[in-house]
Amino acid sequence: VYSRSKESNPTINIDTPLTKQRQFVLSDEEIITLAQWASVIEKHYQKPMDIEWAKDGLTNELYIIQARPETVHQSKNKKLHIQYKLQEKGKVLTSGNAVGSKIKVGIPCLLQSPKEGKNLTTEHIIVTDTITPDWDPLLKQIGGIITNKGGRTSHAAIVARELGVPAIVGCHNATAIIEDGEMITLSCSEGKTGYVYDGKLLFKEEEIDFSNIRMPHTEVKMILADPENAFQLSLYPNDGVGLLRMEFIITHSVKVHPMALVKFNKLKNATVIQQINKLTQGYTNKQDYFIDQLSQGIATIAAAFYPKEVIVRLSDFKTNEYANLIGGKDFEPKEENPMLGFRGASRYYNNLYKEGFALECAAIKKVRDTMGLDNLKVMVPFCRTLEEGKKVVAIMEENGLKRGEKGLEIYTMVEIPSNVILAEEFAKIFDGFSIGSNDLTQLTLGIDRDSELMGQLFDENDPAAKKMIAMAIASARKTNTKIGLCGQAPSDFPEFASFLVKEGINSISFNPDALLQGIENINRAEKGFVTFGQSASSN
Structure with a gap:
């Protein structure tokens, strides 16, 4: 001073x-x-x-x-998109599932845990066995990711897409083949398969003018999580945000388990208490810290796309992921299969998390009421039963988020067979649906989507999975309920986009790296259906 x-x-x-x-x-x-x-x-x-x-x-x-x-x-002309293309061939060290479409030349760093990642920059490419949520803060400062394990819907793939970091996941042998410190070229520009090349390869970047892109009749929305990229991504051709994942904001901005803030005075771990005190400096009420940090992240994305619709999904961490937050281990049960356990809607009215959920509601209410971003809508994940849906809507109202008040719409994910079978009844509880094709395929086929052994059988194009999606769309159209889909399949597979358009879906949401290909696939699909005007009448 x-x-x-x-x-x-x-x-x-x-x-x-x-x-x-x-x-x-x-x-x-x-x-x-x-x-x-x-x-x-x-x-x-x-x-x-x-x-x-x-x-x-x-x-x-x-x-x-x-x-x-x-x-x-x-x-800067923000209407331009950069497309990457290799100019020469090289020795392939390993390959896996490509995430994004970029090419990155960098120095590989073999890591066993995020704690080993010191002094890394965008010139470094992380090579590791697998990525879990506790790696997320480190991933914001590096240039690329390569993992042995994981598929297109693994945590590493999801976070890489949101950060715009090129990644190749599910390489099986990356940590054994790639040598620490030797220059490599990571290429995600060659379709679904990503390749790791030995040495530095030449590549070119091609600019694409967004202003020349024709938008289809089917709404094209985005899947986002990182507020830092929101304003730049809002300039991409889009009809809003179909899925805002708040988990990323909680992991990066909040960092603390909400119940550790609610029950702060009962914490015993000195290290956790010190970490929380440091993060919450300036807040007399530690719960206000959670509300502030979460609301600011959500509001940034809602403001960037205003007045377009932005649908924020309520937290959908699994118990093992919640436990990785500061103070989380004291409030999370240990489960054998967290993917099918205490997640989504079931948490919000349960005494183990009910007070933490109140903080999520307070953050959303602040964005809508105090900040005036009424384009924000809310989506409930993993809602197993009709009764559970009613309970969540009721507890949201108790926390100041009343369905219909000030135009508030509450959606639910369609990702469980029960959501499809009882779609017409769920439509009486919620204002809209969003098909989560990853979980719906997983639960239809009985396949753990993160399993390496079963990965080849996981396929959104499987007739059973597509039948479930078609049934959901038909029920939504019958009840005049808006329905969209969030997932990678419509950009990876043109025939999948064609299928969705034919069934009459209202919107499809894409990760930013898949948006342009998705638009192209939808346009091609709509052009192929002479009866599209009838199919799209509910848009």
Whole structure:
């Protein structure tokens, strides 16, 4: 802190007291004031402005001290997309499932745990056996991912797509073949299979102009999780966000298990208490920390796409994933099969998590009511029964999220056979459906989608899986309920997109790396159906 003085030395340096260091620089009201002023200034000049402000240390008054045209980002044409293509061939070290479409030349780092990942940069490519949620913070600072285990729907693949980091998963022998520190080329530009090449290969980047892309009649939405990329991705051709995964925000921004904040005074682990105290500095109520961090992340994405629809899915961690959050081990049961255990809707009304769920609701209510982002809708995952659906809707209302109030719509995922069989009854409880093709295929075929041994049998194109999807769409159309699908299959398989269009689905949501291919596949499918106008009448 610097202070003006009338003595010979006009400026003196004063150490900032610890209490001041732990205070927020601005209050919520002051932030809103500055935002309103910025809007007025940009409206006046009719262009993006670079605005500087100051706060008087004595009177606490806010001042605008400078406003000039913003030039750093305006020069970038954000309507352009980069496509990658290899210019030469090389020795293939290993291969697996490609995630994304990028090419990355970098230095491989063989790791057994995220704790070993020190001083990594975007020039490094992580090579490891498998990726779990506790790796997520490390993945934001590296250039690529290669794993032995995992398929297209594994955690490594999902997070890599959201971060825009190229990855190759399910290589089986990556850690045995790739040598630590030797330059490699990671290529995800050659279709479903990704290849790891020895050495540095030449490649080119081709720009695609988004303004030339024709949008189909079927709504094309995005699957997002990382707020940092939201405004850039909002410029891609899209009709909104069909799935906002809040788990990413909780893992990266909150980091703490919500029940550890609710029951903070009962915690025994000194290390956990210290970690939480450090993260929650400035908050007199530690639960407010969760609400603030989660609401800010969700609001960033909702604001980026406003006024387009943004559907946020309530937390869908498995118990083993929740346990990896700070303080989580004290509040999570150990399960033999977390994929089919205490997850989704079943948690929200259970005493083990009910108070934590209240914080999720408070964050969403803050985004909609306080921040005014009424384009945000809510989706309930893994809702097993009709009674469970009613319980969740009721407890949401208890927590200030009443279905229909201020236009609030509540959707549910269709990812369990019971959701399909009783779709017409579920339509009376919820405003819309979103088919989760990964879980629905898993539960229809009885295959663990993360299993290496059974991975070859996991196929969204299986007749049984497609029959379930067709039944769900038919029931939704019968009850005039909006229905979409979130998954990779419509971009990977043109025939799958054709199937969905023929059945009359309202929307399809894609990860950003698959969006353009998905649009192309839908356009091709719609062109092939002369009766499409009838199929799409509910859009």
